Amino acid sequence: MSIAITTQFICFIVLSLVVIIGALGVVLLESIVYSAFLLGGVFMSVAGLYLLLNASFVAAAQVLVYVGAVNVLIIFAIMLVNKKEDLKPINDIKSRRVISTSICLTLLSLLIRVDLTNVWSLSSPQSSIGDESTIRIGEHLFSDYLLPFEVASVLLLMAMIGAIVLARRDVMSKDISTGLPVDQELIEKSSEPLLTNKN
């Protein structure tokens, strides 16, 4: 990378702060819409971190797939299911929070300890291929990673068909089990919901 080292440090610190604070906002904010937009910011900063690591192709793929597809999909889902509802209070929420937070902090300290104490066998930076990484990725995808590449395309096809089957409304005019006409709204108000508590 041809940027001065001081600039790289400043970029890294800013991007890391945006990633960490944005991720905290995603899990902590009350409004789910703010969380979704902050998630887009986190994805963009992660793409910036990839650029600092000399990986322009993966950064572009990150922006296209995560910000362009996954985040938009999440925002659509929020718009479809965003109903104001008062959640039932959980009686042992305090102890649950304490236990989960302590588990996460323990895991974080463990991971940071491993990161800092392990001796990584770093390769010499002179052999870095830099801008040729896109060419190298293409060679990998069509030689030694050809089978995973094709399997990934089959996986995407299966996910697409599965998502359509799961999310579509009923195309039949009558319900099979009850014989009643099917409500074509997003929420089936007239019929008894299929999965209700039996208590």
Place this chain on the structure above:
Amino acid sequence: MNLESIPLQAFLIVSSALFCIGIWGLLNSRNAVRVLMSIELMLNAVNINLMAFSSYVDNNLIQGQVFTIFVITVAAAEAAVGLAILLSLYRNRVTVDMESFNLLKW
């Protein structure tokens, strides 16, 4: 302190923190959409790890970048299927509260 480049450990610490935030959100969210967002955060933490190792340890044969491409593919498929499941759940239960999805509990 005179460094030639950003140390590998800095990237690893950022990705560890992101992963733990994702786990916290996964355990504590009551909105099912937020659970999916936490899973995306965890996948991104794994991707940062893979990219850092591919750049610092294996910077000639960048196999980590190829793995990241595959992880991004799987994450896209996971988000599509997860949100479809969420929509069909919402149609049947009229809520996205994780505490009410307990039909398989006992």
